[in-house]
Amino acid sequence: MNAKLSSFLISIVVFGSLLGVCHGGELRKHFYKDSCPLAEDIVKEIIWKRVASNSTLPAKFLRMHFHDCFVRGCDASVLLDSTANNQAEKEATPNLSLGGFDVIDEVKTELEKTCPGVVSCADIVALAARDSVSYQFQRPIWEVLTGRRDGSISRISDAFRNIPSPFFNFSSLKQSFAKKSLTVHDLVVLSGGHTIGVGHCNFFSQRLYNFTAGKNDADPSLNSTYAAFLKTQCKSLSNNITIVPMDPGSPLSFDNNYFKNLKLNQGLFQSDAALLTNKEATNTVDELLDSQDFFTEFGQSMKRMGAIDVLTGSLGEIRQKCNVVNS
Structure with a gap:
């Protein structure tokens, strides 16, 4: 092999391994x-026990994992509390409705008793998302690679900049996911997570009462019967307390009904409806009407999302407590 070719191949290998680190190669x-x-048994045991008595937890942990990974990568920065000198991600509007932190703390406490300083909070969040959703099936429905380490920075401004908004149009959604090396396919598949959980009125009520500023009209792309129902729940634009299921048919069941609802123009948020405004995204929605395809693809997209900008090896730390950095 000549020297030039050898040098070129070495460059390719080095570049490839760098890419691997960025996207979870060491997981x-x-x-x-x-x-x-x-x-992993300890995480699953506690998560399943808590989900058995609180059926809202799967949606909370799925959202927690998503909001963690989209801000500074999957490094558990979403778990850090604010300090006297810093407002953390938790304080950002999209994160004010997150929940389940107490259960994450319970898992961490048990793991610290068993294996002090070994299991990262970032891995706990990733496993909790999978295990909580999987409880309904009594078996893991996607594979979680582990080896993440915890970050030490958490800023409110990063959350505002990186978490996709329910008001986004398709172009903004695509750009937001592309910044995390996720495709349009991933965007549509991961939106299927909206098959469980709830939405607050103030994040979609403009679609009911003021879609075109000043005209007091409804979003014409929203199913009129569904819109009429939503108006009975959200009676004003200012209502920021009332919640409604994102999947009205089976809000506690992880299934592909989100996509069936979407085809009936019953996506709750502007960002849901936006998926039908692009041909590639709409084609993916159609594919995911097949339940088995959805479960398979969701697992693959979750694996890709769970590898965003992870800290591995000697980077980051293993926090002793998930809500504060090590002293």
Whole structure:
């Protein structure tokens, strides 16, 4: 092999391995097999126990994982509390309705008793999202690679800049996901997470009462029967307390009904309806009307999302408590 070719191949290998680190190349199955063999069992046991008595938790953990990964990567920065000198991600409007932090703390406490300083909060969040959604099926429905480490920075401004808004049009959604190296396909598939959980009136009521500023009209792309129902729940633009299910047919069941609703123009948010304004996205919606395709693709997209800008190896730290950095 001549020197030039050899040098070129080495460059390719180095560049490829750098890409691997950026996108979770150092994450792997059963990362804690030797250092904390019971880690994943402990997470699952506590999460399943809590979900059994609180059916709203799967939506909360799925959203927590999403909001964590989209801001500074999947580094558990969303769990950090504000300090005297810094407002953390938790304080940002999109994160004010997050929940389940107490359960994450419970898992972390148990893991610290079993294997002190070994399991990251970032991995706990990723596993909690999978395990909580999987409780309904009594088996894991996607694979979670582990080996993430925890970040030490959490800023309110980063959350505002990076978390996609329910008011986004398709172009803004595509751009937001592309910044995280996620495709239009991932965007549509991951939107399927809206098959569980609730939305606050103030994040969609402009579609009911003031779609065109000053005209007091409704969004013409919203199913009129569904709009009439939503008006009975959200009686004014200023209502920021009332919540409604994002999937009115089966709000606690993880299934592909979100896409069936979408085809009936019953997507709750502007960002949901936006998926039907692009041909590639609409084609993907049609594919996901097949339940098995949805479950398969959701698992793959979650694996890609769970690898966004992860800290691995010697980067970051393993927090002793998930809400504060190590002293």
